Amino acid sequence: xxxxxxxxxxxxxxxxxxxxxxxxxxxxxxxxxxxxxxxxxxxxxxxxxxxxxxxxxxxxxxxxxxxxxxxxxxxxxxxxxxxxx
Amino acid sequence: xxxxxxxxxxxxxxxxxxxxxxxxxxxxxxxxxxxxxxxxxxxxxxxxxxxxxxxxxxxxxxxxxxxxxxxxxxxxxxxxxxxxxxxxxxxxxxxxxxxxxxxxxxxxxxxxxxxxxxxxxxxxxxxxxxxxxxxxxxxxxxxxxxxxxxxxxxxxxxxxxxxxxxxxxxxxxxxxxxxxxxxxxxxxxxxxxxxxxxxxxxxxxxxxxxxxxxxxxxxxxxx
Numbered sequence: 001x002x003x004x005x006x007x008x009x010x011x012x013x014x015x016x017x018x019x020x021x022x023x024x025x026x027x028x029x030x031x032x033x034x035x036x037x038x039x040x041x042x043x044x045x046x047x048x049x050x051x052x053x054x055x056x057x058x059x060x061x062x063x064x065x066x067x068x069x070x071x072x073x074x075x076x077x078x079x080x081x082x083x084x085x
Numbered sequence: 086x087x088x089x090x091x092x093x094x095x096x097x098x099x100x101x102x103x104x105x106x107x108x109x110x111x112x113x114x115x116x117x118x119x120x121x122x123x124x125x126x127x128x129x130x131x132x133x134x135x136x137x138x139x140x141x142x143x144x145x146x147x148x149x150x151x152x153x154x155x156x157x158x159x160x161x162x163x164x165x166x167x168x169x170x171x172x173x174x175x176x177x178x179x180x181x182x183x184x185x186x187x188x189x190x191x192x193x194x195x196x197x198x199x200x201x202x203x204x205x206x207x208x209x210x211x212x213x214x215x216x217x218x219x220x221x222x223x224x225x226x227x228x229x230x231x232x233x234x235x236x237x238x239x240x241x242x243x244x245x246x247x248x249x250x251x252x253x254x255x256x257x258x259x260x261x262x263x264x265x266x267x268x269x270x271x272x273x274x275x276x277x278x279x280x281x282x283x284x285x286x287x288x289x290x291x292x293x294x295x296x297x298x299x300x301x302x303x304x305x306x307x308x
Binding site: 041045046 | 092
């Protein structure tokens with residue numbers, strides 16, 4: 001097929017993707033991400049899809065980030081402490 | 086010749102803070118379509134950088150070139166940004182010379198008719214106009230690509246975008262990175278976007294026997 005014709009066809013209509021969705025490990029392998037990191041990210045995605053916040057899983061760290069995607073929670077109204085005499 | 090990976094998409098976008106949201110939108114949208122975005126961010130510097138960039142783009146099945154930021158930058162000396170059209174030119178040169186190459190490319194722009202002014206050699210090519218909005222990028226990706234099964238909606242892509250936008254902060258903090266345009270952050274965001282799109286797909290209502298999605302009938306209020 002001549003290249004010029006292929007160009008016009010490309011831009012004219014949407015391209016149909018027929019290949020199946022890649023698995024987590026396939027994506028990680030293409031990008032050079034370690035298996036451990038990929039599993040950690042997968043866990044993070046699965047957890048945050050359920051909860052209203054994201055958490056970075058892993059030993060010895062607990063980085064959390066309250067997201068904009070989750071439901072908003074109102075802060076509890078606390079009475080001010082009296083200054084000590 | 087480099088072997089083409091079927092599910093990969095090369096994204097040719099500017100790496101500046103103003104483009105950060107649209108860059109994340111490209112990652113989210115492509116991941117929702119089951120593609121793995123690749124970028125020159127992954128290529129380390131050095132003498133053979135151009136060769137490696139060429140190898141990377143020719144190993145991808147698709148390429149998405151955003152030419153909306155082909156303009157003078159604010160830093161002195163003010164120069165136009167040539168990286169994006171240059172990489173598009175590399176792809177077109179490769180396709181012109183290699184008849185067996187099966188690569189599909191797309192051009193994205195911010196405004197209509199801007200491309201014919203900035204790059205008139207591409208006259209006759211219709212760019213996908215996103216209007217510099219996240220919704221625009223996701224909509225135009227939906228116009229450019231179609232899946233035989235599990236076609237993602239703009240709503241699903243937006244959910245993936247919001248999730249990776251939020252988690253980008255976490256990943257950056259975890260890695261001590263200063264921007265989302267760093268190789269390790271990029272790779273992790275792509276993996277994460279793939280997982281979020283899986284979650285979004287799993288959450289979709291199951292198809293009925295006729296192949297159509299069941300839509301819950303609108304309930305009338307009982308008086």
